[in-house]
Amino acid sequence: MANYSNTSPYFNTSENNISLDFFNPRTITAELDDVSYVIDRIYAYRPDLLAYDLYGSPRLWWVFAQRNPDVIEDPIYDFSPGKTIQLPKLSNLKGDLGI
Numbered sequence: 001m002a003n004y005s006n007t008s009p010y011f012n013t014s015e016n017n018i019s020l021d022f023f024n025p026r027t028i029t030a031e032l033d034d035v036s037y038v039i040d041r042i043y044a045y046r047p048d049l050l051a052y053d054l055y056g057s058p059r060l061w062w063v064f065a066q067r068n069p070d071v072i073e074d075p076i077y078d079f080s081p082g083k084t085i086q087l088p089k090l091s092n093l094k095g096d097l098g099i
Contacts, residue, residue: 006099007059009066028067029096034086041081055090063093 004011014021043050047065048058055063065075068085072078088096 005059006097007057009062011097025066027096028063028088029092030067030086031088031092033092034067034088037085037087039079039081039083039085043079044081045076045079047075047079054087055093060093063088 004013009026010023012024012026014024039050047061051060051063052058062075064079064085064087065072067088071083071085093099
């Protein structure tokens with residue numbers, strides 16, 4: 001297992017002395033209390049800013065793409081104003097990531 005932090009998208013991905021193994025994505029559980037959010041222009045192409053404002057860490061930028069794979073394929077360029085995404089609550093995210 002890799003030595004990545006709990007906030008890393010690579011936490012579940014193995015590595016050896018040369019490279020990472022195939023990417024093993026982390027699961028962000030869809031919950032009934034997830035919040036529907038329309039991306040505001042202040043966060044256009046900056047999921048790190050929204051992650052900081054919501055969760056207190058810009059390192060959780062990847063959570064939005066992982067939770068909304070049908071809406072966000074590219075985690076930066078698909079994070080555009082007007083798109084509606086589901087935001088996991090911090091308590092649910094902490095449970096999924098073990099933080």
